[in-house]
Amino acid sequence: MKKKRKTLWEHFTSCYLLLILLFIYLPILYVILFSFNESKSLSNFTGFSLKWYENMFQDRTMLQSIYYTVLVAVIATVVSTIVGTVAAIGLSKAKRVVRTLVLEVNNLPVMNPDIVTAIGLMLLFISMKVQLSLVTLILAHITFCIPYVILSVMPKLRQLDDNVAEAALDLGANPWQALTKVIIPQIYPAILSGALIAFSMSFDDFVISFFTAGVGINNISMYVYSMKRYNPSVNALSTLIMVVVTLILILVNVIPSVREKRNKKEEA
Amino acid sequence: MKKMMAAVLTLVMLLTVCVPFAAADGVLNVYNWGEYIDKQVITNFEKEFGVRVNYSLFSSNEEMYTKLLSGASYDVLVPSDYMIERLLKENMLQPLDRSTVDNLGNLCEGVQNLSYDPDNTWSVPYLWQTVGIVYDTTKIDPEKIEEAGWDIFLDPEYAGHTYMYDSERDAFMVAFKALGYSCNTEDETEIQAAYEWLIKMDEAVKPSYVTDEVIDSMANGEKWMALVYSGDAAYILSENEDMGYCTPKQGTNIAVDAMVIPANASNPEMANQFIRYITEYDNAVMISEEVGYASANAEALAELSGEGGTYEGNAAYIPRAGYEQDEMFHDNETLKKTLSELWIKVKLHE
Amino acid sequence: MKSFFRMSYPYILWIAVFIVAPMFMILLYALTRTGNSTLTFQFTLDNFARFLREPTFLRVLWTSLRVALLTTVFCILIGYPAALFIAGLPERRQTMMVLLLTLPMWINMLLKTYAWRGILLNFDFASETKVFIGMVYDFLPYMIIQIHTSISKMNPDLKTAAYDLGANKWVTFKRVTLPLSIPGIISGITLVFLPAVSSFVIPKLLGGGDYVLIGNLIEIYFLTAGDWNFGSAISLIMALIIIASMWATKKLDRNAQEE
Numbered sequence: 001m002k003k004k005r006k007t008l009w010e011h012f013t014s015c016y017l018l019l020i021l022l023f024i025y026l027p028i029l030y031v032i033l034f035s036f037n038e039s040k041s042l043s044n045f046t047g048f049s050l051k052w053y054e055n056m057f058q059d060r061t062m063l064q065s066i067y068y069t070v071l072v073a074v075i076a077t078v079v080s081t082i083v084g085t086v087a088a089i090g091l092s093k094a095k096r097v098v099r100t101l102v103l104e105v106n107n108l109p110v111m112n113p114d115i116v117t118a119i120g121l122m123l124l125f126i127s128m129k130v131q132l133s134l135v136t137l138i139l140a141h142i143t144f145c146i147p148y149v150i151l152s153v154m155p156k157l158r159q160l161d162d163n164v165a166e167a168a169l170d171l172g173a174n175p176w177q178a179l180t181k182v183i184i185p186q187i188y189p190a191i192l193s194g195a196l197i198a199f200s201m202s203f204d205d206f207v208i209s210f211f212t213a214g215v216g217i218n219n220i221s222m223y224v225y226s227m228k229r230y231n232p233s234v235n236a237l238s239t240l241i242m243v244v245v246t247l248i249l250i251l252v253n254v255i256p257s258v259r260e261k262r263n264k265k266e267e268a
Numbered sequence: 269m270k271k272m273m274a275a276v277l278t279l280v281m282l283l284t285v286c287v288p289f290a291a292a293d294g295v296l297n298v299y300n301w302g303e304y305i306d307k308q309v310i311t312n313f314e315k316e317f318g319v320r321v322n323y324s325l326f327s328s329n330e331e332m333y334t335k336l337l338s339g340a341s342y343d344v345l346v347p348s349d350y351m352i353e354r355l356l357k358e359n360m361l362q363p364l365d366r367s368t369v370d371n372l373g374n375l376c377e378g379v380q381n382l383s384y385d386p387d388n389t390w391s392v393p394y395l396w397q398t399v400g401i402v403y404d405t406t407k408i409d410p411e412k413i414e415e416a417g418w419d420i421f422l423d424p425e426y427a428g429h430t431y432m433y434d435s436e437r438d439a440f441m442v443a444f445k446a447l448g449y450s451c452n453t454e455d456e457t458e459i460q461a462a463y464e465w466l467i468k469m470d471e472a473v474k475p476s477y478v479t480d481e482v483i484d485s486m487a488n489g490e491k492w493m494a495l496v497y498s499g500d501a502a503y504i505l506s507e508n509e510d511m512g513y514c515t516p517k518q519g520t521n522i523a524v525d526a527m528v529i530p531a532n533a534s535n536p537e538m539a540n541q542f543i544r545y546i547t548e549y550d551n552a553v554m555i556s557e558e559v560g561y562a563s564a565n566a567e568a569l570a571e572l573s574g575e576g577g578t579y580e581g582n583a584a585y586i587p588r589a590g591y592e593q594d595e596m597f598h599d600n601e602t603l604k605k606t607l608s609e610l611w612i613k614v615k616l617h618e
Numbered sequence: 619m620k621s622f623f624r625m626s627y628p629y630i631l632w633i634a635v636f637i638v639a640p641m642f643m644i645l646l647y648a649l650t651r652t653g654n655s656t657l658t659f660q661f662t663l664d665n666f667a668r669f670l671r672e673p674t675f676l677r678v679l680w681t682s683l684r685v686a687l688l689t690t691v692f693c694i695l696i697g698y699p700a701a702l703f704i705a706g707l708p709e710r711r712q713t714m715m716v717l718l719l720t721l722p723m724w725i726n727m728l729l730k731t732y733a734w735r736g737i738l739l740n741f742d743f744a745s746e747t748k749v750f751i752g753m754v755y756d757f758l759p760y761m762i763i764q765i766h767t768s769i770s771k772m773n774p775d776l777k778t779a780a781y782d783l784g785a786n787k788w789v790t791f792k793r794v795t796l797p798l799s800i801p802g803i804i805s806g807i808t809l810v811f812l813p814a815v816s817s818f819v820i821p822k823l824l825g826g827g828d829y830v831l832i833g834n835l836i837e838i839y840f841l842t843a844g845d846w847n848f849g850s851a852i853s854l855i856m857a858l859i860i861i862a863s864m865w866a867t868k869k870l871d872r873n874a875q876e877e
Contacts, residue, residue, distance in 0.1 A: 013703040020700050021718060024759065027733035028722050034736075039507070042484050043736040059307055061323045083629055090626030102626070104861065105633050107808065108641060111860050113816035113833040115840050116853040120640025122338050127643070132338050143636040146629065151808055155768050155801030165622075175622065193716065193767045197760065197809070200723035210331065215297045215340050216322030224726045226302030226325035229483060229503065229560070238725045245724065249717055253710070330841040434827050436842065477827025481735065490739070605843040612830055612838070613674050 028242065035235035042230060056233040056240075062223055066237065068134075069219040072209075073202040076141035081195040083142070084149025089183060091150075092157040103154070109144040110151070114207035117144060122211045133214035140212035141205065145198035152194030156187040294319040296538045299335075299342040301525070302327060304395070306558035309551045316545075319538055336360065341532045343539040346394050349524045353384040353599040362531045363389050368540040371547055376566035378589030379524050383596065391526040392543050393564035395499065395556060398522050398587040398594065399438055400515040402486050402501045403493040410512055413493075417516030418446035420493065422465075424472045431482045431494035432475035436611035437597060437604070438495060438521070439466060445518045445593070452598045459606065466614045477615055486511060497523075499561030501584035506560075513584035519593025524564070562587050648850035665851030675835065679856065682832040683863075685821065686814035689753040693761040693810050694803065696754065701765035701802075702795070712770060719759045727756060731823045738824065745825045752820040757813070761806040768802025769795060807867060815860060832856050 006014075038047035056062055091099050109117050121140050122132075130136060160183065168178040184191070206221035213219070218226075224234050298310075302325040310321045324342070326332040329351040336342075336355075347355065355361050372388055379393040401420065403413055407429070413420050421430065421442065432439060441451040443462035453459065469475070478485070483500045485491065487507040496504065501513045527546065529539045545551060549567050556563035557578050562585060563569045569586060572579045579585035588594060651660045669675050704715045722730070731752055738748050780790040816833035832852065839849030 013706065016699060017703055017715065020696070020758075020762075023755065024719060024722050027730045027737065027755070028725060030733040030737055031725060031729050034733075040484075041487060041507075042732055043739055044488050061307075061325070083632065087626040087629030090623050090629070093622040094626065102630060102633070105637055107812060107861075107864070108637055108857070110808065111812035111816065111857060112853060113836045113856075115833075115837045116644060116850070117640070119334075119840060119846065120644050121636065122334075123643045124636070124640045126338055132340055139636065143632070146632070148809070151805045152764065152767060155764070155805045158801050159768065159798060179622075179625075189770050190767045193763045196716070196720045197723075197763065200720060203724045204727050206728075210326075211335060211338070215299075215342060216295075216324050218323075218325055221726055221728070222325060223302065224728050226327040227480075228301045228303045228327070229480065229500065230732075231303050234726070234729060238729055241724060242721070245721055249714075249721075253714065257710075328841065330844065334841065432827075434822075479822075481732070481823065601844055605845055608838050608843040612678070612835065615828065615830055616674055616677065 028238075031235050032239045032242065034232060035239045037232060037235075040230060040232055042232070052232040052236040053240075055231070056236045059233060061218060062233060062237060065218045065220045065223045066241075068137075068213075068217055069203060069221075072134075072138055072141050072219065073199050075138050076145045076202045077195050077199040079142050080145035080149050080198050081191060084146040084194060084198075085153050085184070085187075085191050087146070088150045088153040088157060089179065092154070092160075103150070106147045106150050108147075110147050114205070118208040118211040121208065125212065131214065132212060134217055137209060137213040137217060140208050141202045144205070144208060145202055148197045148201055149191075149194035152197060153187055153190045156190035157183075160186055294535060294538060295322050296320070296344070296535055296542055297322045297324065297342045297533075298344045298346075298542065299324045299326060299332060300344075300346045301325065304346070304525075304559055304561075306554040309546070309554050312551075313542060313545050317538065317541060319535075321542075336530065339532070341534050342530055343533040343535045344542055345528050345530060346525050347528065348597075349382065349384055349526070350597040350599040352391055352526060352528055355528065355530075356384065356390060357599065360531050361390050361528050362533065362536060364392065364529065364543065365536070365540040368537075369544045369547070371544065374549075374566045375564055376562075376569050376589070378522060378562075378587055379564045382524060383598075385526075391528045392547055393524050393526045394546065395559060395561035396522065396524040396564055396587060397498045397561055398515055399433075399441065399520050400496065400498055400501060400513055400584070401493055402496045402504050402511050402513055402584070404489055404491075404510055405512040406510050407492040410514070413512075413514045414517070417514075417518045418442050421446075421469045421475075421495075422472045426492055427472065427474045429492035430473040430475040431478050431485065431491050432469070432473075433482065433495040434477040434479050434615075436607040439611060439614070440607050441521045441597075442466075442495065443469070445516065445520060448518065451521055451595050452600065452603070454600070454603055459610070463610045463614065466611075467617055470614055470617050497561075498584045498587045499559065502562075502579055502582050503560040505582050505584050506579070515588045515591075517593075519591065519595065520588070522587065522589075522594050522596050524596070525561075526564075560585070644850045645854065647846050648854050650847060652847065665848050666855065668848065669852055669855055675852075678830050678835055679832050679859070681829070682815050682856075683859070685749065685753065685829075685831065686811050686817075688750065689757060689814045690761075690807055690811045692750065692754045693758050694806070697758055697761035697806070698765055698799075698803070701762045701769060701799075704762070704766050705769045712766075716763060716766065719762055723759055728819060730755070731820050735823055745828065748824040749821045749829060752824040753814060753817070756817075756820060757810040760809040764806035764809060765799055765802040768805075769799045804867065808864065812860060812864075815856065 033045065034042055035052055036048050036050070037045050038049040091102055094102070121143065125132060125136050165178050165182050168182045169175065173181065204221060206225045209219050210222055213222070220237065227234070296319050298321055300323065310323065314321055326335065329347050332345065332347060333351060333354070352361070369392060372392060375393060379396050382393070385391045401413060416423065420426070421432070440462055443465040444451045444453060444458070447458070447461055447465060449458045449462070476491070482494050482496060483504060486494050486496065486504045489508055489510060498513070498515070505511050505513060527543045529536055533539055546555070547565065549565060552563045552565035552568035553571055556568055556572055563572065571577055573582070573585050574580065648665055649661050649663070651662050651664070704712055707715065734752050734755065738751065780794050785793065816836070818829070818831045818834035818837070821829035821831055822834065836849050836853050839845045839852065
């Protein structure tokens, strides 16, 4: 295809998306900026300093909180994405009454204030005589992450053509093949966005984590919310997270395109 | 997609395997407010006693209490006075081993002989504070505020220039004290009068109801006056020269955060060692210097506020002690419920 | 297709244990009097009556619903075009955009809200405007991602067919793209409206504390006041109202689809 000159409409759409990104990243830039602030202030930039980074690396509780946050978020995302996707596919074939009922229950953790989910889960663990620990924390996170996966995957499933899966079954595929070869590839974007949302939810949760984590387990949000006085090291921490994630994203995006180019060259 | 799964699985395995915490002989579980200690003190303690301190954080007494209901076992807690009272009532604490915790001789005047635990059988004060008013001396005459005390919150001149702390206990304390009542009163007419006082306050100064963001805001001089804890006021005053601090003449609330050992602690012996360690002069100085709240250790308090000390000349650092109208809160769940409900109505008042 | 439905058994078991059982305990609290640990139950409807009798509480509920509704509307208005435009990009760019939108969600919400507080200090907005900026900011990515997922990978043949049949861009949008994106909008609404009703950190920090919202109220009763019975009752009332309003939305969806 020839490169066309951008139309006015295309310019407009790019500008719109750029504005959205600007809006989304404005406070992030602000957080990053104040990680380099000399004073503790959050609205008054007094001078450049790296002391909050130093402070962060000396703070074991804070470093541990990164570890727990990432560990819990990764496990919760993997489990909830798998369970959620499978459940959503199953539910899409369920009777309408069953589906509506289950989805309504599924919405409960999304709709309940965190404190209600948190106390509910804590009561559950107490009544089952389970000591709070890392495991209960992960179970709680999986519980509130699955609904987000289902909410993402369900609408895509509704768009799906039922006949394709049935045709696959008729042609002798077993349900597992129909699932992995036919259904999942078609809803892949929805699974991915469900996983992303689940990961964000887990990463940012405070209240539920607070009441379901065992002794000595703090995640980043617990650290941030319990600060009696603001410590800009949390800005430094956030900056670090942004940098690491950005690097990963660049790697993930650059490596395939480099490989593609190389493949093309080899072909040529 | 398979590659991605593999990557994720590797990550999980890496995370689970490389547990980044070196094993130590023992573990001590400490449960304290966030940003309420000098981390160096913990590191030093670990080195000296060969234990690993597992540090957990909470942001309110009630959160901590609810978490304890789950049966979680901590070794040292640092709740406030009224919460210790409740924990004692519910038999959730164990007495200190006073043969280990033996250096309480230098507790400062404000934290001796406290009603919830007069002879320190159960608890040792950590840091303490009063509640007062931080104000911009370029906008408000210090004499005027000393004269008016809490009644300054009824002065319409400061409409739109005031921060009120968003906590039912503190706000009602202000009203009770302004009216000359006890801040623990259960008398319905007095509570009603305080409610009306707060409504008047809401109309007169149209305050912004804030919590911890008040510290940064007042350090920037965004408003003229604010209800603040003395420990936070000490920080504000050290950041902004224009700010002054007043402990109103009608009396205020004294709050003490103290170290206790829960009944279900798994390492009480080390908990007692930890408490004794914190009460030592050097450590008391480090903690109070870092946090800005007044030390319970008289010598540390004198050192930090004395010549060359970090808080020399800081009007908010040393809380007022021995003043007759000053009081501590007592644990009273019914009162707390009543006040929370009334407080919502005050905030929603138009 | 029965074999497919069986796949959701593990999940149904999971929600029975981790969602239904805890909610049952909350219900038990809402229906009983006093006591975090009493074993003798005294059933009562007082907790519900107490909420419905008090005008202040009803006003809080109303404000929460209004704030959540407006937030949702703004998110759709701003998010829909964004999702549409993203879907028009080449595929790799689309993934990139979705990741770019997700990334900021990994920074702690409290920190971002503090940042907004700092930024908005420089502007003389009404506190309500500030609250909406903060709320829309927090929830917009969910809406965009949901809508985008529903229109991305949409069968392009449908569009081409519509063009071939002489439909112009607008008609194609109205007849093809929009109806297909409705499930996405619905789940976007679910992801924005439901949590928005019970959120309170943003309104509290950006609205100068004048905003008492239902989530705030529930938190006060659970933690500060230690009255789990009443707190549970409030959360159930809220849940009922939300479920009712979501039913209404779904009705609309069904009607729209039948058209």
